[in-house]
Amino acid sequence: MSSNHIEYSIPCSFLFDKPIEFNIGNLRVILISSLKILLVKFECYEEVDESEFVDQVAVELEKLLDKITFTYSVKFGDPIIILKSIANKVEFSNRAIGKFSIVSPPLTDDQILQLKRNLEEKIIDTTLLRMYRYALKNDNAVEQFMFLYGIINMLYYNQENVDSFIQTRPQYEPMEDKDSGNPRRTSKETIYTWLRNQVGHVKRRTDIDNVRSEIQKKLPSFQRIVKNAIIEKSRDLSTF
Known part of the structure; x- marks a missing residue:
């Protein structure tokens, strides 16, 4: 046949x-x-x-x-x-x-x-992989960064938990932490959460060009962080 x-x-x-x-x-x-x-x-x-x-x-x-x-x-x-x-x-x-x-x-x-x-290898649920692929299809670095942050925030429920996970990763640099603009948060934010909030809550003093440039520099390391978050949160992806 x-x-x-x-x-x-x-x-x-x-x-x-x-x-x-x-x-x-x-x-x-x-x-x-x-x-x-x-x-x-x-x-x-x-x-x-x-x-x-x-x-x-x-x-x-x-x-x-x-x-x-x-x-x-x-x-x-x-x-x-x-x-x-x-x-x-x-x-x-x-x-x-x-x-x-x-x-x-x-x-x-x-x-x-x-x-x-x-x-x-067979995997049962490809939802997270699909979301990761669609994030990377985006040519705009800021939009891709925000999409990726949405994935990791979905996995860890809030920004404090996201930062706690990021702080366990080799890409984390404590010296890059920033003061939070959230009065209810007493701890500093990781550079990744800070960049997300600079985009998500634009203020008059926000230097948009500087934020965009910093996102472009941090995007490759953030891709790896989000990938590791997906691996840790999904047993079905253990082969990766």
Whole structure:
């Protein structure tokens, strides 16, 4: 029986120099890195219902992109189906797509092997991974920072708890703590919470340009902090 398959083209900043192949249930998945595009092919050699197969592949693709983003902080564009072949009916797409500049070095063989293991792992709830991926898709550093802070605040319920977690992380620098503008808070805020509040509660004395510049500098470390918060709060992500 010939395979049923769907192929996607996705703009990205993800680079590796050899195809990666693995299985997810009854699906064979092949990843190919081509310049600034990730090509993803899903194959199934079983007889399938077209609608159910398309839906299944769409769900698995989202999970796959969630995992890659979470593991490597990769930014993806919108997936586009470029080929669909189901029950010997073939459809092509010639839509033009945008591209991202390559910002990541190629994966090593060990990284490719670990990625393959991660992608084959089943996870029950991908909500947090999905939120993290959508945060990183944002090109505006301030908006991405605020999205990420919303995730960690959701996990720890309030800013004092968020700061308590941040203070356990290697990215934390006590000398960067700031006085809180909240009269009900007696302790200082971490630089991350302070930046969040400078954006969320703009005052006349706020130096917007300075805040924006500081957010751009602290964004990579804050991405790692939020990723660690997700790991600690979700047993299902233990493979990461």
